[in-house]
Each structure stands twice: as structure tokens, then as C-alpha cells.
Amino acid sequence: MAKLNAAKSMGDGLSGPAPDYLSFHPVPSRPAFRPPEGAVDAHCHVFGPAAQFNFSPARKYTPVDAPASQLFALRDHLGFARNVIVQATCHGTDNAAMLDAIARSKGRARGVAVIEKDTSDTELARLHDGGVRGVRFNFLKRLVGDAPKDDYIRVAARAAEMGWHIVVYFESDELADLAPFITSLPGTIVIDHMGRPDIANGLEDPGFARVRGLMDREDRFWIKVSCPERLTVAGPPYGDVVPFGRKLVADYPDRVLWGTDWPHPNMRSHMPDDGALVDMIPQIAPTAELQRKLLVDNPMRLYWPEEQAND
Ligand SMILES: O=C(O)/C=C(\CC(=O)C(=O)O)C(=O)O
Numbered sequence: 001m002a003k004l005n006a007a008k009s010m011g012d013g014l015s016g017p018a019p020d021y022l023s024f025h026p027v028p029s030r031p032a033f034r035p036p037e038g039a040v041d042a043h044c045h046v047f048g049p050a051a052q053f054n055f056s057p058a059r060k061y062t063p064v065d066a067p068a069s070q071l072f073a074l075r076d077h078l079g080f081a082r083n084v085i086v087q088a089t090c091h092g093t094d095n096a097a098m099l100d101a102i103a104r105s106k107g108r109a110r111g112v113a114v115i116e117k118d119t120s121d122t123e124l125a126r127l128h129d130g131g132v133r134g135v136r137f138n139f140l141k142r143l144v145g146d147a148p149k150d151d152y153i154r155v156a157a158r159a160a161e162m163g164w165h166i167v168v169y170f171e172s173d174e175l176a177d178l179a180p181f182i183t184s185l186p187g188t189i190v191i192d193h194m195g196r197p198d199i200a201n202g203l204e205d206p207g208f209a210r211v212r213g214l215m216d217r218e219d220r221f222w223i224k225v226s227c228p229e230r231l232t233v234a235g236p237p238y239g240d241v242v243p244f245g246r247k248l249v250a251d252y253p254d255r256v257l258w259g260t261d262w263p264h265p266n267m268r269s270h271m272p273d274d275g276a277l278v279d280m281i282p283q284i285a286p287t288a289e290l291q292r293k294l295l296v297d298n299p300m301r302l303y304w305p306e307e308q309a310n311d
Pocket of ligand 1: 087261
């Protein structure tokens with residue numbers, strides 16, 4: 001593909017990206033695996049452009065610009081049809097960049113927002129009309145100062161009123177503490193990045209067992225088989241993460257989602273080649289049927305249910 005216009009890192013961390021902030025891969029490979037028609041990249045972000053959209057004053061990092069035009073170029077290059085754009089912490093509760101990207105997508109993107117507990121009904125309706133179908137609760141200490149549970153309970157109630165689901169991002173070793181809270185939330189709950197198990201322990205990892213415990217307990221839990229680049233111990237091509245993704249797809253074929261996580265904020269060790277990430281899909285979803293569920297049927301059911309109903 002044409003070289004993606006990766007911005008140069010510069011600045012002092014909060015006014016601009018930290019000097020060691022890694023930008024997304026400038027020339028991702030074209031994957032050998034061709035996704036099924038209508039495939040959805042169900043976890044990705046847009047950042048800025050900073051000249052146009054504010055970052056949150058409370059953010060813990062400042063990313064390199066990763067605008068909608070580049071996300072859509074990557075979508076086409078990888079052979080995907082649609083995106084689910086997830087609001088990241090650096091944009092706080094200002095969902096403008098995400099909404100702008102969805103508006104530019106010609107119906108090919110939907111979003112997961114971060115909202116305030118007292119967001120007005122008018123604003124919720126505006127977000128829904130703009131393509132939002134979920135809210136995200138982030139429990140990672142390196143990303144959010146404090147996860148305000150009382151606020152989240154209120155936000156969860158608002159999301160339920162809208163028929164939206166809740167995306168939760170946590171480290172699996174925090175799950176023992178968080179599980180009572182998470183299971184008390186209403187509606188469909190989507191777990192980010194496989195629940196971040198400790199890959200070094202193999203499939204017997206206690207954190208992974210806890211995550212699977214949630215999935216086994218109630219079928220309103222879904223999970224994203226994403227982010228091998230953050231979970232790996234071995235590094236690319238992330239073979240150590242494959243058994244985890246494969247197990248989740250095999251055990252919960254109707255409740256798994258897949259996403260690139262482009263533009264991979266806060267990666268420190270290396271930047272993944274998005275084409276290589278796509279080429280992992282047949283390893284975690286070995287049959288055409290599993291691939292169709294993972295990449296088309298499941299995300300369409302969650303994000304474009306009205307199109308499923310018309311099938
Ligand atoms: O992009 C992701 O999903 C993961 C992130 C960033 C993030 O979640 C956020 O800023 O909200 C991470 O682990 O740093």
C-alpha cells in the first residue's frame with residue numbers, strides 16, 4: 001500500500017507525543033489470508049488530528065495523530081469492510097474524533113464511546129445517531145487515574161437505556177477483585193484483549209481461568225481475541241499467544257470478536273505489522289465457519305443488528 005503517513009514523534013509527552021512514542025507501522029504487509037466478505041475490524045482507534053480534536057487534559061499519554069483517512073486506507077489494504085472505533089483514554093469523554101471518523105465512513109464504522117455519568121439524554125441520542133453502540137470502562141491503572149465505580153454504575157444504567165453494551169478493559173490479575181462489580185453490570189459485556197492473561201504461564205494461567213470463568217458463567221459475556229503484540233512474551237510472530245486465541249474461539253465461537261487495535265497506542269517494545277496480525281487469524285480460527293463467525297456474524301450482530309435482521 002502507499003506508505004502510511006506516520007507522523008514523527010515529538011514533544012514532551014503531554015503537549016505532544018513523548019520522544020520514545022512509537023508510531024504505527026508505516027508499510028504494513030498485505031496479508032496472505034483474505035478475510036471473508038464483510039469482515040469487521042472490531043477494535044481500533046482514531047487519534048486526532050491534534051490540530052482538529054482535543055486530547056483530554058487528564059490523559060496519561062499523547063499519541064501520534066492517527067486519523068480516519070489512514071484507518072480506512074488500512075481497512076481496505078487488509079481486506080476488511082468495516083471498523084468498530086473504540087474511544088481511547090487519551091481523548092477522555094470527548095468523542096468528537098471518533099464521531100467524525102464514523103461520519104466519514106459512509107456507514108462502514110460504528111463506535112464505542114466513553115461518557116460522563118450525567119451525559120444528557122440529548123447527547124446520548126446524538127451519540128446513538130452518530131453510530132455509538134457501546135461504552136467502555138477502562139480499569140488499567142497506567143491509563144486511568146481512578147476507575148470510579150459509582151460513576152460506572154450510573155453510566156451502565158444509561159447505556160442499558162440505549163440498548164448499548166459495555167466494553168471492559170482490565171488486567172486478568174485484577175479480575176478476582178473486579179469480578180463482583182463486572183458481573184453486577186447490566187446487559188452484554190465485552191472483554192478487551194482476551195482479558196490480558198499472563199501468557200508466560202501457558203493456558204493454565206490463573207488469570208486466564210478467571211476470564212474463562214466469566215465466559216462460562218453467563219453467555220452475555222463476549223471477548224476480543226485481539227492484541228497478541230501486547231500479550232506476547234516471545235515477540236513477533238506471537239506464536240505463544242495463538243493457543244489462547246484458539247481456545248477462546250473454539251469454546252465461545254458465537255461470542256468472540258477480532259480487531260487490529262490499530263494504531264497500537266503505548267507499544268514500547270516494537271510496532272506490529274498489521275498484515276501479520278491478520279495472517280494469524282487462520283491459526284486462531286482454523287475453519288471458514290469459525291472465521292465467518294469471528295469476523296462477520298458476531299460483530300454484525302453486536303454493531304449492525306438491523307442488517308442481520310434483514311438477512
Ligand atoms: O488500545 C488499546 O486497546 C489499549 C491501550 C490503550 C487504551 O486502551 C486507551 O488508551 O484507552 C493500551 O493498552 O494502552
